[in-house]
Amino acid sequence: MTILAAGQFREDQASLVSRQARLACRAGMATTTAGVAGGFVQGNLAILPEKLAGSFHRFCQLNPKPCPIIGMSDVGDPRIPSLGIDLDIRTDLPRYRVWRDGEVVDEPTDIMAHWRDDLVAFVLGCSYSFEEALMEDGLPIRHVEGKLRVPMYRTDIACSPSGPFAGPLVVSMRPFRPAQAIRAIQITSRFPSVHGAPVHLGHPQSIGIADIARPDYGDAVPVEADEIPVFWACGVTPQAVIAAAKVPFAITHAPGLMLVTDLRNKDLAVL
Helix, strand or coil: CCCEECCCEECCCCCHHHHHHHHHHCCCCCCCCCCCCCCEEEEEEEEHHHHHHHHHHHHHHHHCCCCCCEECCCCCCCCCCCCCCCCCCCCCCCCEEECCEEEECCCCCCCCCCCCEEEEEEECCCCHHHHHHHHHHCCHEEEEEEECCEEEEEEEEEEECCCCCCCCCEEEEEECHHHHHHHHHHHHCCHHHHHCCCEEEEHHHCCCCCCCCCCCCCCCCCCCCCCCEEEECCCCCCHHHHHCCCCCEEEEEEECCCCCEEHHHHCCCCC
16 A cells, blocks of 8 residues: 555555455454564554543653554544554454453453543554564564464563553563574664664563563563573553553553554664
8 A cells, every 4th residue: 555645545456465454353353463464564552531642642752662653543533544544443453452440351352332432542663563674684583483472571660651651661572592683683773663672682680570481461482592582662561551550441452462554664664
């Protein structure tokens, strides 16, 4: 799909891949989107009432590594044309989380029954986008190879607060041999709108991760003896913050099950 102007696309054969991924979600697909719709940007989701949207927007501005905004809806509008002309935020993710007072109360495959006229949807960049660039350079992505969700961990690194939003940074992890890790840093530095360069390498305990074999979200992957864990800021951070702040009502994606957009990964590269 070729971008003509803000929010306008011209459909081509390749762009049908991203639309088909969303249609599969509408039809009930509820599996990880890692490796799905190659070439297209995927996004994390946070939906909040309008009265909290300003504080959350500021939270994202203060914490751009975990929360890079790539799309935002108008109040009460489930569509974000800049991310896809047919996109419906209520149906186009594999699975959602509905939060009340900081607790997950439902994990539906659509949120039609939960949608309200005062809601604002935020779509945040996702590390699945830079994974394509890593794999094109020959770097192995273990959770993709194993058809798993990327492992994610809450850290003891505090985010910069905004209004009620305060809490820990969440990171995603990919194991690499040292030379591969250096190359991964070089490659992901080109993609600041999908988390950019890593925030930490090695020694999980130094950022508050007690057991790397037990992720807080996603699936565990092995770290071999000749590898080091490499950690990137993660778009699941808002979920840890929503839980910490005990926000009265919010909706997010289920970790690892993302929104597929019509944006191209290659268009996000800054170099």
